[in-house]
Amino acid sequence: MATIDSFNPASAREWLARLVAFDTTSRNSNLALIEAIEMWLDTLGVRSTRIVGAEGRKANLLFSIGPEVAGGVVLSGHTDVVPVDGQAWSSDPWTLSERDGRLHGRGSADMKGFIAAGLSRVPAMLAAGLKRPIHFALSYDEEVGLLGAPALIETLMAKVRTPSLVVVGEPTGMRVVERHKGIMGLRTTVLGHEAHSSQTHLGVSANIVATRLMSRIVEIADRLASAPPAAAGFEPPHATVTIGVVHGGTAPNILARECSFIWDIRSASPIEARAVYDEVEAYARQLESGIRARFPDCGIATEILSDVPPLTGAGNAPALELVARLADTPDRDVASYVSEAGLFERAGLPTVICGPGWIAQAHQPDEYVETSQLAAGEAFMDRLIEASCK
Numbered sequence: 001m002a003t004i005d006s007f008n009p010a011s012a013r014e015w016l017a018r019l020v021a022f023d024t025t026s027r028n029s030n031l032a033l034i035e036a037i038e039m040w041l042d043t044l045g046v047r048s049t050r051i052v053g054a055e056g057r058k059a060n061l062l063f064s065i066g067p068e069v070a071g072g073v074v075l076s077g078h079t080d081v082v083p084v085d086g087q088a089w090s091s092d093p094w095t096l097s098e099r100d101g102r103l104h105g106r107g108s109a110d111m112k113g114f115i116a117a118g119l120s121r122v123p124a125m126l127a128a129g130l131k132r133p134i135h136f137a138l139s140y141d142e143e144v145g146l147l148g149a150p151a152l153i154e155t156l157m158a159k160v161r162t163p164s165l166v167v168v169g170e171p172t173g174m175r176v177v178e179r180h181k182g183i184m185g186l187r188t189t190v191l192g193h194e195a196h197s198s199q200t201h202l203g204v205s206a207n208i209v210a211t212r213l214m215s216r217i218v219e220i221a222d223r224l225a226s227a228p229p230a231a232a233g234f235e236p237p238h239a240t241v242t243i244g245v246v247h248g249g250t251a252p253n254i255l256a257r258e259c260s261f262i263w264d265i266r267s268a269s270p271i272e273a274r275a276v277y278d279e280v281e282a283y284a285r286q287l288e289s290g291i292r293a294r295f296p297d298c299g300i301a302t303e304i305l306s307d308v309p310p311l312t313g314a315g316n317a318p319a320l321e322l323v324a325r326l327a328d329t330p331d332r333d334v335a336s337y338v339s340e341a342g343l344f345e346r347a348g349l350p351t352v353i354c355g356p357g358w359i360a361q362a363h364q365p366d367e368y369v370e371t372s373q374l375a376a377g378e379a380f381m382d383r384l385i386e387a388s389c390k
Contacts, residue, residue: 012378013103015116016369017096019079020105026080026144029057033079034138037061037119044126049159051151058140060152062159065122066130066388070161073384074135074349076168076340077115078142078149081107087365102368109357113369114169117356117377121385130388135160142340145185145306149340153347162349165319168341169355171362171369174327174376177353178320180335181234181266182310182342184273188213188284188302189260193295196253203255204291204298207248210259213300214243216283217263220276231268233334239267240336241276266336268310309342311351319350326383327354327376335359354380 022033034050041048041063048063061079066072084093084106091097093106103113118136125134137156141147156163170177190210195203221241229237241263248259267273284300291298313320324330337359344351356377357369 010120012113012117012120012374013096013371015120016103016105016108016113016374019112019116020096020107021094023094024080024107025083026141027083030079030140031057031059034059034061037138041122044122046122046126049155051148051155053140053148053151058148060140060148060155061138062136062152062155064133064135064160065125066133068161069132071164072133072135072160073388074137074156074163074166074344075114075118076137076139076166076344077111077118077355078139078340079112079115080140080143081110081112082143082363084365089365091366093367098371101371103371103374104366104368106367108369109171109367110359110362111169111171111355111357113171113357113374114355114377117374117381118169120378121381124382125385128385128389130385131390132164132388133160134384134388135163137166139340146308146338146340146343149343153343157347164350165322166341166344166349166351167323168339168344168351168353169377170335170337170339170341170353171355171357171359172333172335172353173358174354174356174373174380175329175331175333176320176324176327177333177335178311178313178316179233179268180311180337180339180341180353181231181268182270182273183306183308183338184265184277184304185262185306186264186277186302187260187262187305188300189258191258191297191299192256192291193298194257195255197255198253200255204295205255206259207256209287209291209300210246210248210261212287213280213284214246214261217241217243217280220279224276230272234268234336236336239265239269239272239276241265262305266338268312270309308338309346311339311341311345311353316350316352319352322387323352323354326380326387328379328383
């Protein structure tokens, strides 16, 4: 585990080794990492703003290099990572290790490699005489619902003059991602009425009611999959609806009192996502009416856990052109995953996704970023410095 005293990296690789050494799995605090960066910035004379979460265990970090003028570039990255529990790693996931040109460690691709490349160039940014600022926006809890980003974006919009664009450094192989799907994450809870399982007339099984509702969700998912492609370029090219977690019942011979399930809707269209939600809700009200007629204590409730907008790319042409030059690539991609980019765009900021590493390596055992990809991330930062001096 990294300590503050040992935190004095220089190159992107050194930065990555230090960042990986902090176990910032989303269930843990990220404050040690944040404090280490803050102390390093203090030695450079760079002021930073910590945006602490409601529980006080996690924080975003915002800081700027360059003049206080509009038109700067925001470099956005999340500091949290997914768990390594149950994964078969060939080496310590919290110690960066190189094998065959690959730097292995949890978060090396998603997305501490991008953060490392940016932080390694802070001294160069300070020395360059930037004419437009470069802002760093480091968030927490992206992996568990993009929980830290809203407060970070709110502070960014209040503290700095309007940036020209945001680069979210998710691992894209340094290709430019211009659009991604949004996600609505939901938890539905069905309350039944307990009775002996041989006396079904005396109760209502929450499990059976939930199964009927989940069957309707599956029908909707199948219908969307068989419809003509609605989201060009995406894989799959249609909206998806999936059920991820189901919990219900206490014993085989008891009609279940409660059953809950977590499900999500992913679509490139917020209107389409809302239509799916409304259709499921309408059927839930129909089921609820039937069970409450028998037992008033029964019911069905759905909680929206997250509602992250898609990245549409609307009005992003200048931002796309600049990021493509910085990344030295003409390629344009779309992504089916969700990122904080949609939130930045919703705040009115042109936003593009581009970062070292590949999403295929994210969340995997032996996660890695290729040394060539990290070097490409460094080159991106060098071109950004040059462009910000003109």
